[in-house]
Amino acid sequence: MILAPKKLNWRLDLSELSIESLRCVYDPNAFQFDNTSELTDLQGIIGQERAVQSLEFGLDIDSDGFNIYAAGAPGTGKTTAITSFVQNRAKTKDNPSDWCYVQNFDDPRYPRLLAVPSGIGNALKDDISKLVEESSVxxxxxxENDEYNAKVEEIINIGNTKKQELLNEISxxxxxxxxxxxxxxxxxxxxPSKNGVPLSEEEINNLTPEQNDQLGKNHVIIEKQLKEVLGEIRAIDRIKLEEIQNLDFEIANYSLNPVIDELKQKYSSLDQVHSYLDEVRKDIVRNISTFKSSTEDGPDGTPQNASRTRIRQYQLNMIVDNSDSxxxxxxxxxxxTLKNLLGYVERESHMGTLSTDFTMIRAGSMHRANGGYLIIRVEDILSNNSNWDGIKRCLKEKVIAIDDSPETQGLITNTLTINPQPIPLDVKIILIGDPGIYQALYSKDPDFTELFKVKVEFDNSMERTGKNISDYASFVSTLCRKEKLLHMSKTGVAKIIEHSSRMVEDxxxxxxxxxxxxxxxxxxxxxAKLASFDYIQSEHVDKAVENKSYRSGLIKDKILDMIHHGTISIDTTNQVAGQINGLSVMNLGEISFGKPNKITVSIGTGREGFIDIERESLLGGRLHSKGVMILAGYLTDKMSMNIPLSLVARLAFEQSYNEVDGxxxxxxxxxxxLSALSELPINQGLAVTGSVNQKGQIQPIGGINHKIEGFFEVCKAQGLNGTQGVLIPHSNTKHLMLKTEIIESVKKGEFHIYSVETIDQGIEILTGVKAGLKKPNGRFDDGSVNLMVYEKLLMLGSNLRKFINPG
Structure with a gap:
């Protein structure tokens, strides 16, 4: 049944919202500045008192496992804020040690760790290099000194003389x-000989048996003497070599001792350095032949590889330098990645062979953050299980161990590897992610609860207090100054404040x-720059918001055009029973907008109750199905506590081809x-949103501004007639931050926004008929909507009984 719209009645005036309640406008004159250039930079984190307290606690506590997980929605600035906050806190701490790796002269496969105070590492590295260079020279x-060569020659000559005397004697x-x-x-x-002349083979064969037997006895005697002489000669060679070695050791110690003693004095408080210097001296002395070989150039005129390699073993590999911290x-x-976190070992290729040593150990971010703070986005670390397992292993074992195994490094299994000494770990790890990942880790990973005991929650909104507004202005000033933007006038900042409230719909x-x-x-x-302004004004903020919406608004405009041309059927001018305009929000990436939906109901006799066509067609979500089931609860509680519902009501979202939920x-x-049961028409110029409970109380919903604005656009396109508007839950009033265009239309009486708390209030606005109170006899006020519904339910029940029992 379609009727012409009727005049708004008394109920409308009582429920219509005032102009002031449609948007919380901020007065620019409340600011104590003309533009943001007058403000100082923002210090700290805005409006996140809970997060700041949690973060301070997590940073201050030194107990094991109190690492931090910062949870919050993307775009809240938590990464920037946390980084800045932690950097300020870190400045109050002492610089951590410099970390170095040195050669393990006993077993080069296991490089040793050397920790020195911050700033000492570079000096020590240079001093060690100078020590090796000076000592080598x-x-x-x-x-190469003549005196040394003369001594060596003397030792050799003495030994050779003794050997020659022994050889002459045995001869x-x-x-x-x-x-x-x-x-x-x-x-x-x-x-065998005779008179000093060797016997020929023929002469030996002609010897008599007696002569041959005597020759054999003589051979045994002289062979024994020869063995004794050869033993003495080898002893002479050993003594000669030892004397030359002792001479070399004396020279090496003479060259090394002053330099090493000087370094020991310089680093007198560092016992580890003393021990390492002693090991360097011992190894140089033990391998002085390396320096002898370095006096002989290779084919290209450069020192031999073996010499270069040996000398490199005395260098210091400083993997973490905190001197500038x-x-x-x-x-x-x-x-x-695992390499970026825990470090790795490089390799060099020579003649097709891969080789490595302690000088090729490279630090990871855990090494660089040791003694301080490491910040990681949790989405990045969870992209690979080995990365997450590596961090947990370090935290549990309290060391950073570089894994150089062939499997980890992607090498063939017979490649030579090294195992650097693990570094003691003292780091506070801060993971940044969304709350969903936190919940998943908390429930699925037992290690997570033991290693990340501090949760820092960042809210996506904050109270609109004077302090927070002042901090907001400082944030604008800081951004403009940092990025060299035009500063913003106080009218522009006021618009930013209003837009900020609109973003959270509060x-x-x-x-x-x-x-x-x-x-x-x-x-x-x-x-503002395009218009040659000196400062950003309110109109520039409005234009930025409008253009951003326009750039992403193609789908929105196409839907509006389809409604305007009747492709999507939305009635905003007539009155129809059992038909109403609902409101929904479409989210398309960075843009959200409201869209009206025609909802229809058909009523008949039956026992099926409420049939949700969306659910039956598998287009209804669980929350929507729950909402439909509540409707039966309302009618039972309101109308027919003593009689069964004997109806079938089919609900449909017309021209809906996607899932409906909520x-x-x-x-x-x-x-x-109620309209279909009472046969009272609803003003189609009024759209409705809001959930309801079984007691008929209207409950708040989300997306209120987009829903109102979406229906307003449809009404404007079809022609505003002064009877159109929207019914919203009363509890949503504080969420209104409507566009200026709608507020102006409301001022002119072209569009209306009503707030309702109960179904009775809403049905009166939609039909122009009183809802009606329930009397003691169970009936309602005469001529009321509820009475018409009650009588229709009684009639449907009677019809069903007659159908079942016709006699």
């Missing part, structure tokens, strides 16, 4: 026993989505059911 110079003895000594490739040989380090790891709160706010400020700066349309559906 001094040793080589001493080895004479051999002749006495009819043998002579003869040199051969295998050593000295005894040859201003307090404890703060490291933000943006690519937390007149009493401000958004903490500072990433989005910053983008609005940047776009406002663009429009309960924000439950009151809308109930109004359509």
């Amino acid at each position: 001094n040793i080589i110079r001493a080895l 004479n003895n051999a002749q006495n026993y009819d043998f002579i000594l003869q040199s051969s490739p295998t050593g000295l040989r005894l040859i 201003d307090g404890a380090p703060v490291v933000m790891e943006t690519n937390p 007149q009493t709160r401000l958004s903490t989505q500072f990433a989005e706010i910053s983008d609005i400020i940047r776009e406002s700066n663009h429009w 309960d924000s349309a439950s009151s809308t559906e109930l109004y359509a059911i």
